[in-house]
Amino acid sequence: MPETVLLKGVRRYGEGEPVDVLAAEGVIAEIAQGITPPEGADVIDAEGHVLLPGFVDLHTHLREPGREDTETVATGSAAAALGGYTAVFAMANTDPVADTAVVVEHVRRAGEAAGLVDVHPVGAVTVGLKGEKLAELGTMAESAARVRMFSDDGLCVHDPLIMRRALEYSRALGAVIAQHAEEPRLTVGAQAHEGTQAARLGLAGWPASAEESIVARDCILAAHAAARLHICHVSASGTVDVLRWAKQRGTQVSAEVTPHHLLLTHDRLDTYDPVNKVNPPLRTGADAKTLREALAEGVVDCVATDHAPHAEQDKDCEWQAARPGMLGLQTALSIVAETMVRPGLLTWRDVARVMSERPAEIARLADQGRPIAEGEPATLTLVDPDARWTVRGAEFASIAANTPYEGMELPARVTATLLRGRVIARDGRIR
Numbered sequence: 212m213p214e215t216v217l218l219k220g221v222r223r224y225g226e227g228e229p230v231d232v233l234a235a236e237g238v239i240a241e242i243a244q245g246i247t248p249p250e251g252a253d254v255i256d257a258e259g260h261v262l263l264p265g266f267v268d269l270h271t272h273l274r275e276p277g278r279e280d281t282e283t284v285a286t287g288s289a290a291a292a293l294g295g296y297t298a299v300f301a302m303a304n305t306d307p308v309a310d311t312a313v314v315v316e317h318v319r320r321a322g323e324a325a326g327l328v329d330v331h332p333v334g335a336v337t338v339g340l341k342g343e344k345l346a347e348l349g350t351m352a353e354s355a356a357r358v359r360m361f362s363d364d365g366l367c368v369h370d371p372l373i374m375r376r377a378l379e380y381s382r383a384l385g386a387v388i389a390q391h392a393e394e395p396r397l398t399v400g401a402q403a404h405e406g407t408q409a410a411r412l413g414l415a416g417w418p419a420s421a422e423e424s425i426v427a428r429d430c431i432l433a434a435h436a437a438a439r440l441h442i443c444h445v446s447a448s449g450t451v452d453v454l455r456w457a458k459q460r461g462t463q464v465s466a467e468v469t470p471h472h473l474l475l476t477h478d479r480l481d482t483y484d485p486v487n488k489v490n491p492p493l494r495t496g497a498d499a500k501t502l503r504e505a506l507a508e509g510v511v512d513c514v515a516t517d518h519a520p521h522a523e524q525d526k527d528c529e530w531q532a533a534r535p536g537m538l539g540l541q542t543a544l545s546i547v548a549e550t551m552v553r554p555g556l557l558t559w560r561d562v563a564r565v566m567s568e569r570p571a572e573i574a575r576l577a578d579q580g581r582p583i584a585e586g587e588p589a590t591l592t593l594v595d596p597d598a599r600w601t602v603r604g605a606e607f608a609s610i611a612a613n614t615p616y617e618g619m620e621l622p623a624r625v626t627a628t629l630l631r632g633r634v635i636a637r638d639g640r641i642r
């Protein structure tokens with residue numbers, strides 16, 4: 212039987228008077244004050260909670276196939292739903308790489324079987340992520356997985372001719388290329404943001420120019436191809452200048468920032484704890500400030516988690532040997548609240564934009580990031596803006612536990628996630 216759910220006393224986008232929202236048959240059936248619960252309805256008392264459209268994550272590593280010891284499509288979907296997400300894009304750097312219809316269809320089916328969030332497989336741009344030969348983008352686009360985002364994330368599509376061709380094909384397919392902007396010649400052996408901190412710690416420097424130069428190049432290539440380009444995990448303030456320039460001249464470029472690049476800086480590296488190792492690296496406080504302002508201004512379009520689960524043996528080891536990446540799905544909303552909402556850079560209305568509406572637009576998802584209005588899909592996230600909670604990686608739904616926020620007290624908490632009218636997560640549990 213389809214669920215009927217009544218959300219009592221919510222503030223849409225954190226604005227206006229509290230209202231009741233009735234979800235039935237997968238859509239928002241009614242928004243009014245004092246709705247009488249229909250018989251058998253699941254009533255959620257959400258006095259003072261903020262109601263937002265379900266979050267969309269353009270950048271998630273679900274590790275299936277290949278590293279199911281760290282995450283699976285099912286466990287990652289649970290983490291996503293608990294974090295308020297209703298759709299995620301699963302990156303292609305799996306083993307085998309998601310560079311064929313077989314692999315992307317597997318990921319898609321696993322997402323459907325889990326049934327917690329919409330899992331959209333990202334297809335690799337090049338065969339085996341090797342950067343040498345274009346993958347069969349058209350076959351993946353036409354497969355049952357309907358791939359519309361391609362990325363070699365983890366690695367950069369560094370050959371300009373291959374990037375040009377990828378952009379041209381993606382345009383014809385109505386798809387977007389998501390670039391991991393890292394000129395590999397500039398980051399050979401790089402371990403930490405190039406600057407005084409890396410020098411002091413004796414870690415090889417990772418220059419901001421490795422990111423900025425690829426973003427500049429690709430904005431030019433995208434403009435000439437009249438194609439859509441998305442920049443993954445912007446980390447450097449110089450990249451924001453390039454994006455502003457490209458957007459001003461009409462280039463179809465969008466960009467994401469991760470929660471960790473909004474909050475954390477290379478000062479965290481003092482302990483050499485590899486939980487702070489990530490690609491691109493944590494940079495300076497000035498970079499983080501510029502990223503926060505760019506997100507508020509819209510030069511950086513959206514927040515994406517780059518949720519990157521890793522096994523203990525790949526993180527609890529010496530810095531150089533550790534893999535880059537950190538968990539993000541279950542902490543993203545709180546980090547955005549801490550870095551953007553509390554300082555007044557974003558309202559909750561804006562949070563809906565950067566965590567749901569813009570990512571849905573970039574990925575061209577028709578049924579996500581929709582207005583909270585009668586007749587629209589009941590794909591929603593409920594947030595308690597006054598909650599405070601302490602991060603415990605071991606309690607996350609992810610198999611891996613590599614969170615840089617361990618023991619931190621954070622503001623705001625997702626209290627319920629609804630996907631097309633079904634309550635998927637509630638009060639920290641999957642239903």
Ligand code: DOR
Binds near residue numbers: 272304364488489490
């Ligand atoms: O830190 C990162 N980890 N950055 C990436 O681009 C890839 C990711 C991973 O797959 O672990």
